[in-house]
Amino acid sequence: MTPSSTTSSGFGTRAIHAGQEPDPASGAVIPPISLSTTFKQSAAGVHSGYEYSRSGNPTRNNFETAVAALEGGKYGLAFASGSSVTATVLNTLHSGAHLISVNDVYGGTYRYFTKVAVHNGVEATFVDLNDAANVKPHFKENTKLVWVETPTNPTLRIIDIRAIADYAHEHGALLVVDNTFMSPYFQNPLALGADIVLHSVTKYINGHSDVVMGVLVTNDPAIHEKLQFMQNAMGAVPSAFDCFLARRGLMTLEIRMQRHAANAQTLAEYLEVNPHIEQVIYPGLPSHPNHDLAKQQQRGFGGMISFRVKGNLANVNKFLSNLKYITLAESLGGVESLIELPCIMTHGAVSPEDRAKLGITENLVRLSVGIENIEDLLADLKQALDNMA
Numbered sequence: 001m002t003p004s005s006t007t008s009s010g011f012g013t014r015a016i017h018a019g020q021e022p023d024p025a026s027g028a029v030i031p032p033i034s035l036s037t038t039f040k041q042s043a044a045g046v047h048s049g050y051e052y053s054r055s056g057n058p059t060r061n062n063f064e065t066a067v068a069a070l071e072g073g074k075y076g077l078a079f080a081s082g083s084s085v086t087a088t089v090l091n092t093l094h095s096g097a098h099l100i101s102v103n104d105v106y107g108g109t110y111r112y113f114t115k116v117a118v119h120n121g122v123e124a125t126f127v128d129l130n131d132a133a134n135v136k137p138h139f140k141e142n143t144k145l146v147w148v149e150t151p152t153n154p155t156l157r158i159i160d161i162r163a164i165a166d167y168a169h170e171h172g173a174l175l176v177v178d179n180t181f182m183s184p185y186f187q188n189p190l191a192l193g194a195d196i197v198l199h200s201v202t203k204y205i206n207g208h209s210d211v212v213m214g215v216l217v218t219n220d221p222a223i224h225e226k227l228q229f230m231q232n233a234m235g236a237v238p239s240a241f242d243c244f245l246a247r248r249g250l251m252t253l254e255i256r257m258q259r260h261a262a263n264a265q266t267l268a269e270y271l272e273v274n275p276h277i278e279q280v281i282y283p284g285l286p287s288h289p290n291h292d293l294a295k296q297q298q299r300g301f302g303g304m305i306s307f308r309v310k311g312n313l314a315n316v317n318k319f320l321s322n323l324k325y326i327t328l329a330e331s332l333g334g335v336e337s338l339i340e341l342p343c344i345m346t347h348g349a350v351s352p353e354d355r356a357k358l359g360i361t362e363n364l365v366r367l368s369v370g371i372e373n374i375e376d377l378l379a380d381l382k383q384a385l386d387n388m389a
Contacts, residue, residue, distance in 0.1 A: 095121025165193025
């Protein structure tokens, strides 16, 4: 895998052209999918850069190069899922290592840290990082990683990446930032001091709810070498066809994210004054406690909204069942609008006690705003809320 090109071209141009060279054999503008599992060698151990598709594949390389270019990084590595990225990064730690994680973390990540990594001798401490200084007393001599999502999932807290990076590096730890909610279009954690940035490609990068993948990006050649070794050794790599689909989705990331964010802003403003809603959490609203920080480290506010519906679980379920265009389903970041109930769905693996501490109540709803016509989304929310009683 070759490092990505770092050019001064615009985001949309890089999304279309980075790593995407016309096929030299036919001149095809879109390179053909490389489905071969193995590659001819001119002599034993002498090849053109590819030998076996688990180790490297031209279609995967195309995608990895493009994502790295969009994140402002040198190296990209793709995986079979976002969760396999987490597993790969954690497997670089030795037994006895310690990591610090933001407490409001994706349920699947929380599950891996508490149910899998712990059995490999890796200890995780979950910390409220709404104030970045809260991380300081939790460092130990064996702390190797700090793990951050921002905005957090599902309460959309904004974490100060630069401040956390400084604290981590002072203690000899690496900072990993899950950038799934923002995508490379709205936020680039490497530029703010992160050592590794990762994405669930399943979400905004692919954008069409038809691929499960993950990716990470780094600028550090030593980190890249270690993670590339783990990628090959563990073998959790995506298929060439999935890489092709994700690379195709990446081409429209800029215009999709613009529409996601515009729709989300409109819906958040509507919900904030709706009498059926108790609270709206969206970084683009001045009422969000981290609104100013979001403006500093992001270039937009994204397509994710969380809000609390007035009433009990029965009211929430009635509201969810009333929706027509907005689909009740897990995941996020697709062109279609998806809504879910974190306490039962994405964060069911988090203990009830911890959910209560995080504010993941039974009336907290998470909405991934799609790119449908905004009038239809507004009408759908209105009728579902009005008919909730």
